[in-house]
Amino acid sequence: MIFVAVGTTGFDLLVKAMDELSGSLSEEVIMQIGHGRYEPRNCQYFRLAPSLIPYYEQASLVISHGGVGITTEVLRHGRPLVAVEDKGQPERHQQEILRALEEEGYLIWCKDLERLPEAMERARTELKPYVLPECRIHTIVDDFLSGL
């Protein structure tokens, strides 16, 4: 199954593009479309769910809108990810993390919807498993607070 997740706001252009592509794909497509206006005609969809994790777990590939929450959640679940840039999104700083994660080979960042099929193919073949750098933030906080 290919899972498409676009967050709360929605991302009509991506949902429409995937809806049109789905006929040519060998796998089923399920979409989470948020408050988007476009409703898919060719695949299953829902608007919001308390957790998307059950869908990641069934998916062979995830395509998302590049939001930070979904992006890191998918990577931690070890699924290949295509993050599609939403040019209508005002929070441009989200691009920073997409660029950095792409440079490390953890996701494919798709900036042009016309090249989505190619991005999906690359996500299945080129990506490395996600490794978080070792985190000591909590031990530093503990040390600081215990010294008070």
Next chain:
Amino acid sequence: MKVLVVLGDGGHTADTLRLVELLGPKYEYSYLMSDSDQISEGKIKFPGPVYRAPIPHKKQQSVLSAPWPLFLCTVRELAILLRARPRAILNGAAGIGVPISILGRLLGVKVIYLENASRVYTLSRSGRILYHIVHLFFVQWESLKEKHPKAIYAGRLI
């Protein structure tokens, strides 16, 4: 020890709550989130009092052009601070965390700031304001540490 955790919306919640999870239940947590935030409260793992404050400014809007929301936020947060009496504030890069961090610093509360993991090359607005004010300033990408030497890079939470 009482720790007040400031939660932002969306992705800002994920790394802050992950840090709370790693710190574990040994602290007495209380939480501050915005009036309009309907998601963060449901994600809290270690329960504690939940306080709410109005957002100090709209996105992309200058605080100086609209000082009234900032004033309301500051008054509410002062009341929260006096009521919750935390020893430390853990601020996860939320706009509502700015006034309370400054007030806390003035009242002798230790302030810890966690820049959002989405920030790789530039600080958020609240990060730029609080960089010189807080006691511990964490960034989650090494590239940010290069430009901001007082920041601590100690890995990433998400």
